[in-house]
Amino acid sequence: MNPGVAYALAAYVIWGLFPLYFKQLERVPAVQILAHRMVWSALLVLLLLLARRRWGWLRQLRSDPALTWRFAASAVLLSCNWLTYIWSVTHGHVVEASLGYYINPLVNVALSTLVLHERLRAPQWLAVAIAATGVAWMTWGLGHLPWLALTLAFTFAGYGLLRKLAPLGSLEGLALETGLLLPLALAYLAWTSHAGDNAFGRGDLGLKLLLMAAGPVTTIPLLLFAAAARRIEFSLLGILQYLTPTLLLLLGVGLYHESFDTGKALGFGLVWCGIALYLGDGLRLRWAQRKPSA
Secondary structure, eight states: OOHHHHHHHHHHHHHHHHHHHHHTTTTTTTHHHHHHHHHHHHHHHHHHHHHHOOHHHHHHHOOOOOOHHHHHHHHHHHHHHHHHHHHHHTTHHHHHHHHHHHHHHHHHHHHHHHHHOOOOOOHHHHHHHHHHHHHHHHHOHHEEEEEOHHHHHHHHHHHHHHHHHHHSSSSHHHHHHHHHHHHHHHHHHHHHTTTTTOOOHSSSSHHHHHHHHHHHHHHHHHHHHHHHHHHHHHHHHHHHTTTTHHHHHHHHIIIIIIOEEEEEEHHHHHHHHHOOOOOHHHHHHHHHHHHOOO
């Protein structure tokens, strides 16, 4: 297996199980959870850099100031995605969050053709069309613009594209992103402490440990995703991402008992058919390429 595929699968499984973690933090405001994700992620990344002694990339930042602005853009997209996702899970919208991550790979495929000029074969276009039909059906069934789903889809697609084009490695890039976000997070947490509304200061040991766990919970899948984005095609990265919303859907319906009527089932079924066609075409092509060499 291509290591990039393995990294992507691991990241998507972890993200798909995120509700199990964030549901434990429902009593904490979403913005505070976001701030703790920034702080503890930055600390963990700093420790990793110290352990591996990887500081050469700082010279690259000094020689290319525009690089900082590119990562500032990816940091903004990442924080918007984090906040929207946290709010969705803690307010009982896990199924709608899954819709966002079903839409996201379609946005990835669009970006891969428009920006990266990756070419899709006819079966792949058909697979995307079937999946898009399913997403359109689910969107129509909601009866209103699914702003949560669309925000999740476009912010993460934009983030993935920027990270694919980034010249820094996965760890170095995440260090720069969290470093840029850290002052804002610390300032916000200081303000909540001054106002007497800091959940970390008022919470018990269990809550403190859960908030501190935001560091590894956030950092590990992001490092895996960034490593995958640099090793495999952007369109393939998008298709594999359907694993995350599928896990979210199963948790939302099976564990948290959110509504899932016949209309949603039809829409999700079309999406799954599209995924099967896309992956099946990829496997067929790989098998055909290996056969002559064998």
